[in-house]
Amino acid sequence: MKKTRLYAKLAGRVTVILSLIAITFIFAMFQGGFTSWFIFYSFLPFGLYSLLISAYPIQFFTVSREVNREQFTAGEQLIGTITINRKMAFLPLLYIIVEEKVPASLRYCKQPKRSKVMLFPWFKKTLHLEYVFESIPRGEHQFSTIRIKTGDLFGLIEKEGSFELKKTYLVYPQYVDVSYRQLENRYDQGATSSRTKLIRDTTMAVGVREYQPGDRFSWIDWKASARRNTFMTKEFEQQQSHNVVVVIDRSAEQSSVMFEQVVVLAASVARAIIRHGAQMSFVSVGQDRFVTDAKNSESHQQQIFYHLAKVQPDNQYFAASIESEANKWQQGMTLMFITSHLTEAFIKTIEYLSHRQYQVVVFVVLPRRNPSKETIGKIEILKHKHILIKAVMEGQYADAFHEVSR
Numbered sequence: 001m002k003k004t005r006l007y008a009k010l011a012g013r014v015t016v017i018l019s020l021i022a023i024t025f026i027f028a029m030f031q032g033g034f035t036s037w038f039i040f041y042s043f044l045p046f047g048l049y050s051l052l053i054s055a056y057p058i059q060f061f062t063v064s065r066e067v068n069r070e071q072f073t074a075g076e077q078l079i080g081t082i083t084i085n086r087k088m089a090f091l092p093l094l095y096i097i098v099e100e101k102v103p104a105s106l107r108y109c110k111q112p113k114r115s116k117v118m119l120f121p122w123f124k125k126t127l128h129l130e131y132v133f134e135s136i137p138r139g140e141h142q143f144s145t146i147r148i149k150t151g152d153l154f155g156l157i158e159k160e161g162s163f164e165l166k167k168t169y170l171v172y173p174q175y176v177d178v179s180y181r182q183l184e185n186r187y188d189q190g191a192t193s194s195r196t197k198l199i200r201d202t203t204m205a206v207g208v209r210e211y212q213p214g215d216r217f218s219w220i221d222w223k224a225s226a227r228r229n230t231f232m233t234k235e236f237e238q239q240q241s242h243n244v245v246v247v248i249d250r251s252a253e254q255s256s257v258m259f260e261q262v263v264v265l266a267a268s269v270a271r272a273i274i275r276h277g278a279q280m281s282f283v284s285v286g287q288d289r290f291v292t293d294a295k296n297s298e299s300h301q302q303q304i305f306y307h308l309a310k311v312q313p314d315n316q317y318f319a320a321s322i323e324s325e326a327n328k329w330q331q332g333m334t335l336m337f338i339t340s341h342l343t344e345a346f347i348k349t350i351e352y353l354s355h356r357q358y359q360v361v362v363f364v365v366l367p368r369r370n371p372s373k374e375t376i377g378k379i380e381i382l383k384h385k386h387i388l389i390k391a392v393m394e395g396q397y398a399d400a401f402h403e404v405s406r
Contacts, residue, residue, distance in 0.1 A: 014054050017156060021047045050152040052091055058161030060087045063146050065100070065165050072171040074138040074260075078106075080115070082129040082146060089125045096121055097149040098129050103141045110134040138263065140310055142168045173260075173267045173308045180272035181401045243279045243294050245329060246270055249339035249346075250286040250311065251318035258340040259313045261365045261394050266338045267308050268397050269363070274301050282307075283325055286315040291325070319345035323352075331357040340365040342378045354387050362389040363400060 024043050028036040061084055068079040082098060100115035115131035144166050151158040210232060224232040248266045250259075273280045279294040282304045290307045292300065315321060322337075329335070335358050337350065342364060354360040364379060366372070371391075382389045392400050 014051065014157070017047050017050050017054075046153055050154070050157045053150070053152045053157045053159060056091055056150075056159065058148060058150075058159050061085070061148060061161065061163075062087065063148065063163040063165065065143070065146065065167070067167075067169065070169070072136060072169060074171050074174045074264075075135050076171075078133040078136045078169070080131050080133075080143075082131075084127040084129075084148070086121070086125050086127075089123050092122045093150050094122075094153060095119065095150060096127065097147075098127075099147045099149075100131060100143065101145040101147065103143060105139055105141050106133055106136065109136060136171055138171050138173045138260065138309060140168055140170055142166070170306070170309050172305050173263045175264060175267040175271055176397045178268045178272035178397055178400055179402070180269075180276045243281070243330075244273050244334045244336060245281045245283060245294075246273070246336045246338065247283045247322065247325075248308075248311070249318055249337065249341065250284060250313050250315040251339075251341060251343070251346075252313050252316055253343065254313050254339075254341045256313070258365060258367065258394075262338055262340050263308050263311065265363060265365055265392060265397050265400065267305060269336065269338065269400065270304050271301055272401075274298075284308075284311055285318075285321040285325065286312065319343065319349045322346075322349050326353060326356075326358075329358070332359075334359045334361065336361045336363065338363045338365070342375055347378065347382065350382075350387060351385065360387055362387065364389065364391050366391050366393055368394045 021044065024036075024040040028040040063085075064083045066081045066083070068077075072078060080100065082100060084096070084098065096119045098117060098119060102115055111131065111133055113130055113132040117129055119127055119129065121127050144164065146163045146165055147160065148163070149158060149160045210230065219233045221232045221234050246266065246269055249262060254262065270280065270282060274296055277296060279296050280292075280300075281294045282290070282292045284290040284307060290311075292303060335353060337360070339346070339362070350360050350362060362382070364375065366375065371393075376391065379389055379391050390400065
């Protein structure tokens with residue numbers, strides 16, 4: 001239907017041009033004289049050019065797009081180059097309007113070089129257009145269509161074509177180098193003991209010792225017991241296991257600006273823990289559920305960053321989601337919550353978890369300007385309740401693990 005209307009519109013304008021040529025010719029024939037024939041011959045080239053433009057197919061163009069990289073990190077510069085080739089350049093084109101249809105996700109992104117320009121090709125066969133998006137935001141950005149428009153001098157004839165060049169570019173979240181330190185429990189007596197779990201590797205015995213109450217029956221070394229006439233127990237190598245669960249707050253109450261900072265801190269913390277060598281599970285619950293097993297690898301980090309590139313604050317019941325997930329966590333694990341918004345429901349949840357022998361750590365991202373006094377007050381109350389919590393100022397994440405206190 002749309003094409004039918006366009007063809008009807010073009011046919012109408014071609015009819016107008018043919019009528020103008022015929023009118024000027026008839027006027028010159030009947031009027032005679034220099035002026036009338038001058039008008040006819042002056043208009044004739046423009047009229048014929050308009051007719052040629054009307055017959056010139058946009059399909060004679062081939063369009064391609066190149067971008068400076070395939071994957072981006074938030075805040076980087078996206079530089080796109082559109083290349084237009086004309087298969088047949090026998091007809092000079094006065095102008096071409098080239099427009100890259102900007103994704104909605106980049107509509108408010110600053111453009112030093114615009115993605116819609118007018119070019120003056122004349123007989124050129126190859127044309128180039130470069131556009132720039134400064135400081136692109138995190139997320140998926142779907143480019144789809146490039147529009148080309150040309151026409152005659154008077155604007156009577158306009159030819160327009162759309163070229164489908166669908167391509168999605170993923171922008172990963174920013175991160176900073178965080179100095180990760182394994183947190184310890186601090187008791188009122190002043191002593192400190194690490195919450196690191198000691199696990200016996202029962203596949204490799206490194207010695208024997210006398211039996212002690214609590215040793216398993218399967219650990220008894222019968223040969224050594226016979227030689228020494230007393231029960232001897234195999235002594236196994238002990239390995240440290242530091243398991244961490246990182247939970248990102250996707251509650252919808254957070255502002256979009258502060259949620260972006262929560263994502264940056266979550267990416268930074270996850271990267272720091274993996275590089276430290278700890279086993280980490282990542283939990284992100286909203287309209288979709290993303291939960292990883294406890295792992296430590298580069299591919300695990302890539303999996304988390306891929307999720308964080310697309311995550312949105314879309315959880316209406318964050319505290320309830322955490323309580324549901326907590327049933328799957330082993331007691332004694334370190335639970336790290338990253339948020340920018342302390343609700344009463346969330347506070348009750350972390351108090352509940354801290355009483356179930358979890359080591360709960362909460363990072364609260366605060367804006368640089370005018371941080372909420374209410375939120376600061378809640379942080380102080382939680383500290384007095386002996387919950388590990390730290391207010392982290394926006395952008396100051398490198399020392400996030402320093403001075404984490406109750």
